[in-house]
Every structure is written in C-alpha cells, then in structure tokens.
Amino acid sequence: MSGQSFPIGEVARRSGVKPPTIRYYEEIGLLPAPPRTEGNRRVYDDADLRRLAFIRHARELGFEVEAIRTLLSLQDHPDQSCAAADTIARARLAEVDERIAKLLALKGELQRMVETCATGRVADCRVIETLSDTSHTHGALA
Amino acid sequence: MSGQSFPIGEVARRSGVKPPTIRYYEEIGLLPAPPRTEGNRRVYDDADLRRLAFIRHARELGFEVEAIRTLLSLQDHPDQSCAAADTIARARLAEVDERIAKLLALKGELQRMVETCATGRVADCRVIETLSDTSHTHGALA
DNA sequence: GCTTGCTCCTCTAGTCACTGGAGGATGTAG
DNA sequence: CTACATCCTCCAGTGACTAGAGGAGCAAGC
Structure with a gap:
C-alpha cells in the first residue's frame, strides 16, 4: 500500500529537482543513498520524493543546505534529546x-x-x- | 543636510555587506560605480548605503540577483511605462x-x-x- | 619627513550549490 | 537485435560570493 518505487527521472519530474541535483544531494548527505537495481540504477520511494520536495521548497525559501540539514535532522531523529531539537x-x-x-x-x-x-x-x-x-x-x- | 560620504569599509560596516561583495555588485551593475578620490578610492553616499542594505535583505530572502535587478529598476526608473513596472x-x-x-x-x-x-x-x-x-x-x- | 599600520586598490583563485556535457552501460519497444 | 531513451560516473562550468596575494594611499606619531 506504500511501496511505490521510481527511477531517478521519475523522481525528478515529480519533485521538481533535476537528476544531477538529486545525485548531488545524495553526495552531500541530504538524501540517503537509495538501493540500486541489478544494473546499478537508483531506486527511490515516496519518502524520498517528499524529502526532495521539502528540500526544494526550503532552498527556494533561501535556507542554506546546512540549515536544511538541521531541519531534516529533526525529522530523522525524532527521539533525540528534546533540548537539541528545541534549540534547532x-x-x-x-x-x-x-x-x-x-x-x-x-x-x-x-x-x-x-x-x-x-x-x-x-x-x-x-x-x-x-x-x-x-x-x-x-x-x-x- | 544629506551629503554624508563614506569609504567602502564604512559602508560595509553600516550595510552588513563586505567590501569584496560591494565591489562585486558594482562589477555586475547592481550598484552604480561611485566617484573616486584623488587616490582612486571609492566614495559612497547614503543612497548607496540604502541600496546595499536593500540588496542584502533581498538576497537573504532568497531573491536572485536578476530578480533584485528588476526590483531596483522600479526604483531607478520611476517614470517608466506603468505597464512594465506593473508587470514586474x-x-x-x-x-x-x-x-x-x-x-x-x-x-x-x-x-x-x-x-x-x-x-x-x-x-x-x-x-x-x-x-x-x-x-x-x-x-x-x- | 619618515616609518608604522590601517584601509584601500586590482587580480586571481577558491567555495557553495548547483548545472551541463562527454562517454559509456542498461533497459525497453518494435 | 537494432534503435532510442534513460541511466551511470566523472569532470568542467556557472552564479554569487569569499579569501588571499601583492601593492599603493594616507593618518599619526616620532
């Protein structure tokens, strides 16, 4: 019920983030490296799609990558110390x-x-x- | 009553835009080239100061230089065709x-x-x- | 009037966040 | 099995700065 998966081009169309930029985000660790197919192609899911759309909007709003990283860290570590999350x-x-x-x-x-x-x-x-x-x-x- | 003039360092401190960036803005035509002293130093006035502060805020808000250029053009050509200004x-x-x-x-x-x-x-x-x-x-x- | 020290000058190179292209492998449709 | 799109990696270029080298200008103190 939630197992949609897409190649990079599809994700690019749906999120509005171009393939090279998606790979770049993977490189700098904003987006987790997705699994690959037999033929070495990246396979993304809905969560990746949402994360990418979020990054795109945040960038358009003028947030730097480092700021976005901290925002995403709130999402990624929901159990982290409240003080840290609160500060961010x-x-x-x-x-x-x-x-x-x-x-x-x-x-x-x-x-x-x-x-x-x-x-x-x-x-x-x-x-x-x-x-x-x-x-x-x-x-x-x- | 309005003849304040400053060297680039002073403008940098007051506007929050660093000297190299100010020179860069001059280079790309966002800021008019100011007059120079005998010794070839740039001399700015209050108008430059306001313009720089505006550019800084607009950049922080995520506007691209080209978008800022169009905004500044509204300011620079108050007599231009209304249609153009309106569109922008x-x-x-x-x-x-x-x-x-x-x-x-x-x-x-x-x-x-x-x-x-x-x-x-x-x-x-x-x-x-x-x-x-x-x-x-x-x-x-x- | 000359040295000390700050600010300024130009120029070149580096950074961040992409963007585009070359050259090659993969996957899919006829 | 040949087209042809899409993907891969790698490397070079862009926009908007940012930092540094190397040198000139200027104000203050001796």
Missing part, C-alpha cells in the same frame, strides 16, 4: 519570523505600487526604503 | 505571496514542535510534510 527549532523559527516580516513589508510596498500604477504613474517607488532598514541588520543569520 | 511588481508579488505562505506553514510546524517538546519528546516531526506539497510545485519562479 527555535533558531529556525526566529529566522522564519524575520523572513516573514520582511516579505510582508515588501509585499505591502509592491501592492502599493501596483495600486498607484492603476491610477497613473509609478511616481515614488520606495522598494528600497521598505527593506533597507538597518536596525536589526546584525545578528540575523542563525 | 505583480510577478514579484506573486513570488512574495508564495514565499510567505510557505514560511507560515513552516513556522506553524516549528512552533508545534517547540510546544510538543515542552511537554515531553519530539515524537512525530512533520517538517517534511509541511513543505513537501507538490501541488503548486511547477510554475513558481518568475
């Missing part, structure tokens, strides 16, 4: 919060521009002001 | 919206983990499920 989750949470805040600010500004635009010309664009606040500039990256 | 702003807006949605989902999951954690063990971590939705997987990048 909290750090990521802070990062996520800041990103959301910045994106919301940028969104507001882009919306304002689209609206202003409807009424005439772009006039005063403040995209820079929106994201150039240097107050919480230091100490952002976890 | 709308495309970025869609991207921003999707990012916000994904980050909120991830945030919820991380929060749940921190809470669960407080009560005992990590147990079932679903960070992967949170971001592995493949439904709107294709057609995301503008």
Whole structure:
C-alpha cells in the first residue's frame, strides 16, 4: 500500500529537482543513498520524493543546505534529546519570523505600487526604503 | 543636510555587506560605480548605503540577483511605462505571496514542535510534510 | 619627513550549490 | 537485435560570493 518505487527521472519530474541535483544531494548527505537495481540504477520511494520536495521548497525559501540539514535532522531523529531539537527549532523559527516580516513589508510596498500604477504613474517607488532598514541588520543569520 | 560620504569599509560596516561583495555588485551593475578620490578610492553616499542594505535583505530572502535587478529598476526608473513596472511588481508579488505562505506553514510546524517538546519528546516531526506539497510545485519562479 | 599600520586598490583563485556535457552501460519497444 | 531513451560516473562550468596575494594611499606619531 506504500511501496511505490521510481527511477531517478521519475523522481525528478515529480519533485521538481533535476537528476544531477538529486545525485548531488545524495553526495552531500541530504538524501540517503537509495538501493540500486541489478544494473546499478537508483531506486527511490515516496519518502524520498517528499524529502526532495521539502528540500526544494526550503532552498527556494533561501535556507542554506546546512540549515536544511538541521531541519531534516529533526525529522530523522525524532527521539533525540528534546533540548537539541528545541534549540534547532527555535533558531529556525526566529529566522522564519524575520523572513516573514520582511516579505510582508515588501509585499505591502509592491501592492502599493501596483495600486498607484492603476491610477497613473509609478511616481515614488520606495522598494528600497521598505527593506533597507538597518536596525536589526546584525545578528540575523542563525 | 544629506551629503554624508563614506569609504567602502564604512559602508560595509553600516550595510552588513563586505567590501569584496560591494565591489562585486558594482562589477555586475547592481550598484552604480561611485566617484573616486584623488587616490582612486571609492566614495559612497547614503543612497548607496540604502541600496546595499536593500540588496542584502533581498538576497537573504532568497531573491536572485536578476530578480533584485528588476526590483531596483522600479526604483531607478520611476517614470517608466506603468505597464512594465506593473508587470514586474505583480510577478514579484506573486513570488512574495508564495514565499510567505510557505514560511507560515513552516513556522506553524516549528512552533508545534517547540510546544510538543515542552511537554515531553519530539515524537512525530512533520517538517517534511509541511513543505513537501507538490501541488503548486511547477510554475513558481518568475 | 619618515616609518608604522590601517584601509584601500586590482587580480586571481577558491567555495557553495548547483548545472551541463562527454562517454559509456542498461533497459525497453518494435 | 537494432534503435532510442534513460541511466551511470566523472569532470568542467556557472552564479554569487569569499579569501588571499601583492601593492599603493594616507593618518599619526616620532
């Protein structure tokens, strides 16, 4: 009932991650090395598929591979010490919060521009002001 | 009242962008080449500072340099055709919206983990499920 | 006015996270 | 059994930095 298996190309199509990138993720240990067929071909399952989709989304959101590694470690070691997991989750949470805040600010500004635009010309664009606040500039990256 | 000027090191400290990176941005045309002193040193002003801080935040949010270039073009050509600006702003807006949605989902999951954690063990971590939705997987990048 | 020491300059090379291609084996359809 | 797609490994290239070598500029102290 859950034993679907796919070759790398199929996984690539379904996850949106290209074959060379999938092999690369295996190489750097983000994705476990899958079993192989007689003919040495990689065989993936649904769990791999989900993991890859997760990695892809996280990368698109701008998380570095190391950050993703820590997120995946939460998944991979559900029995690990709570303190460790908590620390990781909290750090990521802070990062996520800041990103959301910045994106919301940028969104507001882009919306304002689209609206202003409807009424005439772009006039005063403040995209820079929106994201150039240097107050919480230091100490952002976890 | 607005004539502050700084050498590259000062700009680096204030913007959080390192000198070599600032020079790199100049090279690829994200930042205009500033005037130089007698002794061939770059001299920046407040506008450069804001622009750099903006670029930094946008990069942290995962926007590619090309996307940032289009955002900056809104700022740089406030008199350009509204249609062009509108198209750019709308495309970025869609991207921003999707990012916000994904980050909120991830945030919820991380929060749940921190809470669960407080009560005992990590147990079932679903960070992967949170971001592995493949439904709107294709057609995301503008 | 000259040395000490910091910042700056350019240039080249290295890193991270991929991306693409060469050259060859495998698997599947006619 | 021949096409032809897909896979394999390996190696080179890209984007966006990052670090280092080697040298010039400048401010401060003696």
